[in-house]
Amino acid sequence: xxxxxxxxxxxxxxxxxxxxxxxxxxxxxxxxxxxxxxxxxxxxxxxxxxxxxxxxxxxxxxxxxxxxxxxxxxxxxxxxxxxxxxxxxxxxxxxxxxxxxxxxxxxxxxxxxxxxxxxxxxxxxxxxxxxxxxxxxxxxxxxxxxxxxxxxxxxxxxxxxxxxxxxxxxxxxxxxxxxxxxxxxxxxxxxxxxxxxxxxxxxxxxxxxxxxxxxxxxxxxxxxxxxxxxxxxxxxxxxxxxxxxxxxxxxxxxxxxxxxxxxxxxxxxxxxxx
Numbered sequence: 223x224x225x226x227x228x229x230x231x232x233x234x235x236x237x238x239x240x241x242x243x244x245x246x247x248x249x250x251x252x253x254x255x256x257x258x259x260x261x262x263x264x265x266x267x268x269x270x271x272x273x274x275x276x277x278x279x280x281x282x283x284x285x286x287x288x289x290x291x292x293x294x295x296x297x298x299x300x301x302x303x304x305x306x307x308x309x310x311x312x313x314x315x316x317x318x319x320x321x322x323x324x325x326x327x328x329x330x331x332x333x334x335x336x337x338x339x340x341x342x343x344x345x346x347x348x349x350x351x352x353x354x355x356x357x358x359x360x361x362x363x364x365x366x367x368x369x370x371x372x373x374x375x376x377x378x379x380x381x382x383x384x385x386x387x388x389x390x391x392x393x394x395x396x397x398x399x400x401x402x403x404x405x406x407x408x409x410x411x412x413x414x415x416x417x418x419x420x421x422x423x424x425x426x427x428x429x430x431x432x433x434x435x436x437x438x439x440x441x442x443x444x445x446x447x448x449x450x451x452x453x454x455x456x457x458x459x460x461x462x463x464x465x466x467x468x469x470x471x472x473x474x475x476x477x478x479x480x481x482x483x484x485x486x487x488x489x490x491x492x493x494x495x496x
Contacts, residue, residue: 224308231301238287238294245283300328373422378460384419384434394423396434404438412436413446417456420448 282288287295307320374381384396396419400412408416416434424430436444446452466472474482474493482488482495 224305227301227305227308231298231305234294234298234301238291238298241282241291241294242287243283243285245281247282300324373419373426375422375425377425378421378457379464380418380422380460382415382419382422384416384423387423393431394427394429395431396420396423397437398434399437401439404442408436408438408444408446414456414459416446417448417452420446421453421456424448 282291303324304321307324372381372383385399386397388395388397396416398412398416398419413436416436420431420434431448433445433447436446438444474491474495477495479495482491485491485494488494488496
């Protein structure tokens with residue numbers, strides 16, 4: 223039995239490697255699943271926006287494998303472990319114990335991965351409900367999810383976590399939720415924050431969102447376009463902040479004691495009102 227399992231393991235391994243290096247899906251005219259969503263993303267961190275293991279438009283071959291190839295390699299591994307267990311066993315009881323142990327390990331690993339997937343999906347669903355999005359809105363990212371990573375642009379030094387990133391017409395749209403009094407028009411600071419998130423989504427995915435959304439309350443939505451004017455506003459402010467960090471000279475631009483009281487940088491400010 224150990225020999226048979228070893229042979230089967232080698233055969234599955236060979237077939238799996240062959241399937242990875244040859245475009246067999248094209249040869250048999252296998253239907254390729256299409257999608258209108260963005261699938262040509264680059265430099266995308268799995269922790270930020272989880273990738274699909276076998277994305278839409280996947281054709282395989284030439285060192286690219288999908289679910290079929292993964293199944294073959296996984297089967298080769300399992301058969302190989304069972305063959306090793308049977309070959310090293312001195313009696314049937316010991317062989318049975320080894321096989322049961324291996325099966326339990328595989329089951330625990332599969333359960334762990336399934337739990338992670340279910341928790342992540344549940345967190346995104348809760349974020350969608352809390353944000354008041356429609357059921358058809360696909361939430362790709364939420365800062366409420368403990369696995370949500372930090373979006374970082376190493377060139378400008380910008381970094382942050384938008385409240386949500388939703389998929390609208392195949393585009394990743396950052397959404398920033400604001401609480402409290404609803405203004406007649408978006409505050410300048412809120413607009414600048416959202417512009418930074420739009421740029422972070424673009425630098426992370428390689429695809430520019432056409433706009434972002436500022437959301438006050440449940441119904442008050444303000445789309446902010448990612449056009450040349452707003453790009454200039456963001457990058458000019460970023461350069462000015464970088465200059466002030468190097469040369470110094472930043473001064474307080476208001477006379478509101480309450481704003482100073484709630485400022486998270488008050489400890490390092492030499493012109494605080496409180």
